[in-house]
Structures are given as structure tokens and as C-alpha cells.
Amino acid sequence: MMRNREALGSTPERDLALDCIEAGIAAADPVRAIDESVSLEENRLTIGEASYDLASYAEIVVLGGGNAGGRMASAIEGALGERIDRGxxxxxAPEKTERIxxxxGDHPVPSERGVASTRAMLELADEVGEETLAVVLVSGGGSALMPAPAEGISLSDLQEVTxxxxxxxxEIGEINAVRKHCSAFKGGGLARRAAPAQVVSLIVSDVIGNDLSTIASGPTAPDGTTFAEAQEVLSRYGIDPPExxxxxxxxxxxxxxxxxxxxGDPAFDHVDNHVIADGFTALEAVRDLADERGYEPLVLSSSVRGEAREAAKTHVAITEEVQRTGNPIEPPTVICSGGETTVTLRGDGTGGPNQEFALxxxxxxxxxxxxxxxxxxTDGIDGASDAAGAIVDGGTVSDPEFARAALADNDVYPYLEERDGLIETGPTGTNVNDLRVLVVTSPEASR
Known part of the structure; x- marks a missing residue:
């Protein structure tokens, strides 16, 4: 999975941390998630605890998108095969498909080709009817990948405000409150466009708490935010939007x-949303691998948020406590967390939240x-860089003044690149947000 794995693993602790990262991403693979969540027996389609009689529908149409869209499309074709009419x-992160x-599209900033692709997808949504089963594939990154500017708004307007x-x-919920009110289909708009079809959404969540209205800006979920709240977000962060x-x-x-x-909108009368993978899916895989390797696992939280560089200090403080006192867990241990940290840009460098967290x-x-x-x-793209994130240890920084300068200028990518710290995966075909792994062994174990 990692393009530069050999350059990254120089100690047993680093090797295990990388193994855990790969296990977490693999567990969130949409192919695996759909295989475990979706089954078909004759005409009965079962998703979780819900079931659908395919004989009741004249056609099956697949819609949607996101970072995991390609993998999800391939997987749903594997599950439904020729029963899919179009999509x-x-x-x-494209995949080879037969019927879809x-x-x-582009991520994290929307593009012209994303607009054209989304327009084509929405044209198909407009064609479905009461006898259609619309399977909607939703995953993180969908907000940027599927731009559909509302009337009077240009792509450059969306790019600027994004x-x-x-x-x-x-935070992502605040960002999406604005996006939803500048869009022709976000914030439940796809459900409205597809009505009165039966809509069944399969969702790979990159959002803390799996808020359906926030994942990919909630194309098939009710929206609890308002135009006034979108205005408040822009005001809160001092953003002067395009006219x-x-x-x-x-x-x-x-x-x-x-x-x-x-x-309460009738657009949701025939909408079922199913979360099939999320951040905890990845954390469970890390926990299982750590246990298998003889390390005590500790899942801190799947909901870590806040400024990346500050959250990192708290994580390190916990590892220090573990090594020094055995509280709350005795080493050797693997401590992991998920969620989404943020970066407030003050400089003009290259990096991302996970790279800043690591440095x-x-x-x-x-x-x-x-x-x-x-x-x-976990989508393989940290910030606007081509790295998924980074790996570090006690020997990474020998020149703290330069490291602090890199953080101050939001330019951590070149610093970590020079020290063989960048993790490179390319697009992974999934997105369940951030994944952090800390491997802690007692120093006495090496003596």
C-alpha cells in the first residue's frame, strides 16, 4: 500500500506503526465494507437490517461519489451485477467498471471537470422515477468532488470560498454548512432530485459521529443548517465571500x-441511509493487529479534533505517562485515535494536518x-500535498529551531521529506478521515 515503505521502517516500533496504518486503511476498503454489509438472495437485497424486493422495481440506477466512489462502484457491481441498469x-480514484x-472530479478544491461530471450525474438523477431503486454511493471528499454551483454562482466563486x-x-461541519447553501444538490438536494424513487444510500463516513448531513455535505440527508448559519460561519472566520x-x-x-x-420534507419519504464503514472501522483493525502482535491496544477516541499541532502534544503526553507510570496502560502498547484535526494557515508552505500533527x-x-x-x-491525501501523512520518532528532530520554523510557516512537507518521514500511498479509494498510531515500548526492553 505504501509506495515508500522500505524508507520508512527503521525500528520495530516504526515497522509496527506502519503495519497498523496499512491494516486500518485496508479495513475501511469499500469493497470489504460492501461485501460485509450487502447481500443478495434471489430478488431480496439486504443491507444491514433492511431488505428490498428487487422484483418491485423496474430498474436499478447507481448515483453518487466521493473519494471512495470508484471502489464502491466496483464493489456494488460485484454484488448486483447485471441487475444494475445504469449509473x-x-x-x-477511478476503478474499472462495466455498468456504472x-x-x-478533484479534491480538496472543486474543479471544472468535477462540475461537468456532477452535472451528468444529476441529469441521470432527474430521470429516475417511482419504480426506480436508486443506490447512492456516498463517501468523504464528495463535497469537493461533486460541485454543483447554485444558480448565479460560478466555479471560481466556490473555489475561492472553499x-x-x-x-x-x-471544522468540516461549518465548511459544509456554507457549501450546502451554495449548491444545487448538497444538503438533501440529491434526495429531492431523485424523488419519488426509492433511494438507498451506502455511506463510507469521514465525519466524527457519522453526522449524515455532513458526510459529503449530506446529499441524501436532511439538513439542519440554514442560510443564516452559513453567513455566521463566514463571519466567525472573517471570510469575505465573493459577491x-x-x-x-x-x-x-x-x-x-x-x-x-x-x-420533515417529503423528499425523504423513500430514503434509507446506511453507514457501512467509518473511522472506528479502521481503529478496530489497528486494535486487533496490536493484540495479535502482543501489544496492549488502547483506542483513545475516534473523535479527536482541534488544531493539529496542539492535539499532537496531548497524544505525546499520554505516551510519556504510559512509559513513566504504566497509566492508563502498561507498555508495550499501541495507542490509536481517529477524527479530524485542522490547521489554521498562517504561512505559505506545503503540508497538511497529519504532517503538522507528526512534526x-x-x-x-x-x-x-x-x-x-x-x-x-486515510484517503491518501493530507491537505493539498501528495503525502498521506508522516511517521516520526524521538530521532526525527535534531534541529528544533528549524522544525519550529517549518510549523510556523505551515511548510512541514519539505522538512519531513528530507528526513524520510513522509508516508506516500496515493489515493487509497477510501476515506474514513484521520488515523493516528503510537507504538510505545518500555526503554528498558532494549537493554
Whole structure:
């Protein structure tokens, strides 16, 4: 899975941390998730505890997208085969499919080709009817990959406000509150476009708590946010949006533009949403591998958030406590966490939240023995870089002043690259958000 694995593993702790990262990403593979969640027996399609009589439908159409869209399309074809009549899915990690068109998009900033692909997918959604079973594939990254600018808003408007929000340190729910109110299909809009078809969404979640309205900006979920709240987000982070976006939000807040559909909207009368993989899926795999290797596992949380460099200090403090006192767990141990940290951009460098997390941690770990830390975004793309994240240990930083300067300028990528710390996977075909692994062994074990 890792393109540069041989350059990264130089100690038993680093090797195990990398093994755990690979196990976590593999566990969140949509092919595995769909295989475990979806079954077909004659005409009865079962997804979790729900079942659907395929004989009741004139056609099966597949829609949606996200980082995992390609893998999900391939997997659902494997499950349903020729029963699928047609489909269009948008992703940045394409897979070969027979009956579903896999269309290109870009992440984390929306692109012109993403607009064209999303338009084509929505045209198909508009064609479905009451006798259609619409299987919607939803995964993290869908907000950027499937841009559908609302009337009067241009792609450049969306790009500008997206880049500003990403740089502001805003949390994903706040970012998506704005995106949903600038879109023709987010925030329940796809459910509205596909009605009155039976919509069945298979969801790979990259959102803390699996908030359906936030994953890919909730195309098939009711939206609890409003135009006024979108305005508040921009105000809170001091973002001056393009005139077209400001005008739409103002008109919406004053009741002149229809609000996104809430839970009482009839668009959701025939919508079922199924989360088939999330951040805890990856953490469970890490926990199982650690136990198998003879290390005591500890899952800290699947909901870690906040500024990446500050969250890193807390994680290191826990490892220090473990080594020094055996509290809350005796070494050797593997400590893991998930969630989504953020970065407030103050410089003009290259990096991402997981790289900043790793470098900040390595400053705290200096000269620590028998501890390794790996942190990645499970989609394989950390920030706007081509790295998934990074791995560090007590020997990574020998020049703390340069490391601190790299953090201050948000330019950690070149620093970590020079020290063989970057983890490179390329797009993984899934997205269950961040995954962090800390391997802690007692220093006495090496003596």
C-alpha cells in the first residue's frame, strides 16, 4: 500500500506503526465494507437490517461519489451485477467498471471537470422515477468532488470560498454548512432530485459521529443548517465571500431562496441511509493487529479534533505517562485515535494536518526512546500535498529551531521529506478521515 515503505521502517516500533496504518486503511476498503454489509438472495437485497424486493422495481440506477466512489462502484457491481441498469459516480480514484460510468472530479478544491461530471450525474438523477431503486454511493471528499454551483454562482466563486474556509481552521461541519447553501444538490438536494424513487444510500463516513448531513455535505440527508448559519460561519472566520455567494446567502436568509430540505420534507419519504464503514472501522483493525502482535491496544477516541499541532502534544503526553507510570496502560502498547484535526494557515508552505500533527509530536518526542508515531489521512491525501501523512520518532528532530520554523510557516512537507518521514500511498479509494498510531515500548526492553 505504501509506495515508500522500505524508507520508512527503521525500528520495530516504526515497522509496527506502519503495519497498523496499512491494516486500518485496508479495513475501511469499500469493497470489504460492501461485501460485509450487502447481500443478495434471489430478488431480496439486504443491507444491514433492511431488505428490498428487487422484483418491485423496474430498474436499478447507481448515483453518487466521493473519494471512495470508484471502489464502491466496483464493489456494488460485484454484488448486483447485471441487475444494475445504469449509473454515474464521481471520484478522484477511478476503478474499472462495466455498468456504472466513473466520472472524474478533484479534491480538496472543486474543479471544472468535477462540475461537468456532477452535472451528468444529476441529469441521470432527474430521470429516475417511482419504480426506480436508486443506490447512492456516498463517501468523504464528495463535497469537493461533486460541485454543483447554485444558480448565479460560478466555479471560481466556490473555489475561492472553499480555499478560504480550508485555510481558516473551520471544522468540516461549518465548511459544509456554507457549501450546502451554495449548491444545487448538497444538503438533501440529491434526495429531492431523485424523488419519488426509492433511494438507498451506502455511506463510507469521514465525519466524527457519522453526522449524515455532513458526510459529503449530506446529499441524501436532511439538513439542519440554514442560510443564516452559513453567513455566521463566514463571519466567525472573517471570510469575505465573493459577491454572488454573499448575495445568495443574504437572499436565502431573507426567505427569497428556498431553504435546503429538513427532516420533515417529503423528499425523504423513500430514503434509507446506511453507514457501512467509518473511522472506528479502521481503529478496530489497528486494535486487533496490536493484540495479535502482543501489544496492549488502547483506542483513545475516534473523535479527536482541534488544531493539529496542539492535539499532537496531548497524544505525546499520554505516551510519556504510559512509559513513566504504566497509566492508563502498561507498555508495550499501541495507542490509536481517529477524527479530524485542522490547521489554521498562517504561512505559505506545503503540508497538511497529519504532517503538522507528526512534526509537532516529534518536537515533544525528542530523545524519547522506543516510541514511534504515524498519522495519516486515510484517503491518501493530507491537505493539498501528495503525502498521506508522516511517521516520526524521538530521532526525527535534531534541529528544533528549524522544525519550529517549518510549523510556523505551515511548510512541514519539505522538512519531513528530507528526513524520510513522509508516508506516500496515493489515493487509497477510501476515506474514513484521520488515523493516528503510537507504538510505545518500555526503554528498558532494549537493554
Amino acid at each position: 454515474r459516480v464521481v471520484t478522484d 460510468e466513473v466520472l472524474p 480555499e478560504a474556509l480550508l485555510a481558516s481552521g473551520a 454572488a455567494i454573499a448575495d445568495r446567502l443574504d437572499r436565502g436568509a431573507n426567505g427569497k431562496v428556498e431553504e435546503t430540505p429538513d427532516a 509537532s509530536a516529534s518536537l515533544e518526542l525528542r530523545e524519547s526512546e522506543r516510541i514511534a508515531l504515524a498519522s495519516v489521512d
